[in-house]
Amino acid sequence: MLCEKCKADVPEEEMFQFGGQKLCEDCYIEIMSRPKPCDPGAVSAAKAARELQGHKGTKGLTPIQKKIYDYLKKKGSVQREELAEYMNMTLDELQGHFAVLRHCELARGFKEDNKYYFTLMDK
Numbered sequence: 236m237l238c239e240k241c242k243a244d245v246p247e248e249e250m251f252q253f254g255g256q257k258l259c260e261d262c263y264i265e266i267m268s269r270p271k272p273c274d275p276g277a278v279s280a281a282k283a284a285r286e287l288q289g290h291k292g293t294k295g296l297t298p299i300q301k302k303i304y305d306y307l308k309k310k311g312s313v314q315r316e317e318l319a320e321y322m323n324m325t326l327d328e329l330q331g332h333f334a335v336l337r338h339c340e341l342a343r344g345f346k347e348d349n350k351y352y353f354t355l356m357d358k
């Protein structure tokens with residue numbers, strides 16, 4: 236069989252499938268090792284670490300992070316200052332806890348009319 240990229244003649248059992256193409260081992264490795272334009276390393280590392288520990292969804296969050304999550308769940312989207320007040324912490328402290336939720340793809344922040352809001356990640 237011919238590799239669809241470099242046209243090398245390779246036995247079928249040595250071909251690799253990638254994105255609907257049949258490739259030889261060299262081309263496959265080259266594609267797989269290519270640097271990705273967007274590196275979601277931080278997110279996948281956080282997710283992988285949690286999954287390794289058997290944590291999925293909100294399990295494995297600290298009580299503070301869980302409280303933020305529950306509040307967002309109840310309120311929908313919440314202005315950053317309101318959430319900081321509710322949590323009785325500074326914006327910097329809140330941002331630190333929120334970063335974990337964001338890394339685990341549970342919540343996200345957005346800006347509207349020059350105000351920052353937090354909300355849960357759309358399912």
Ligand SMILES: [Zn+2]
Pocket residue numbers: 238239240241242243258259260261262263
């Ligand atoms: Zn090839």
